[in-house]
Amino acid sequence: MDVFLKIAAAGVLIMMLFFLWPTFKAWQENGPKAEKGDWQAAILPLAAVVGLVIVLIMLVR
């Protein structure tokens, strides 16, 4: 049962890769490009998420 489930999960994930590919390609070729300051505005909240996860880890230890 376990091996069968693992193979099924891997199969579905590989299928997902095939479905993601056209979307990935479209975004790479035609997606909007970042303007000045865009990356900074995105990295700031993501850094806050990293900080929060570290605090949560310290809380459960």
Place this chain on the structure above:
Amino acid sequence: MANPNPFLSKQQAAPATRVGSVLETNKVLKNTYLLLAATLGFSAFTAMISMALAMPSWVYMVSVIGAMLLGIFVLPRAAQSAKGVGVIFLITGLLGFGLGSILSMYLALPNGPSIVATAFGGTAVIFLGLSGYALTSKRDFSFLGGFLFAGMMVAVVAMVANIFLNMPALALALSAAIILLMSGFILFDTSRIKSGAETNYIMATYGIYIAIFNIFISLLQILGIMGDD
């Protein structure tokens, strides 16, 4: 994951008038958050049923596989009609049912209730914080699309490898990467609703729900491992 072909959706969503587009955007935003609240509540309900029935942990994998198949093959078509609401409840109900079996496992650990509560609180803070930031920011986070989809492809390949390798260090690294990717998807999806690029509230709800679900599961895994259990 977000809309299976978000770029096309963005192209189709060129607003006709500014007033019309603002009203339409507010409607999509309101409907998305209402449906998100309902689906999260329904997931909690099915998770409680699963816990009451003491489902074994393999139920989680079966539920995720079923939900992924529905998300890939059924939802994109059904989302164009009212049927989509039923399909999204089916997907989120299934995911909640699977989650219940994992929660039972964590709650049986010595500090399990604290880990589950911390992961729940952490997920809520991350979602509310990032959504609030994306809604109030003047920036358009659509530029993250290429980076996020590339990251997702790498993460999926690593997930497939770890199904068979079973490496705890890789699982931990993957959980951390998924939290960052899904946080990026919350910024991206919310920004696309705000800018009017996403006009289908069912697909918008699905994208945000999957991000929240993945953040919760990954936080549970990180806190479970780092909490020495």
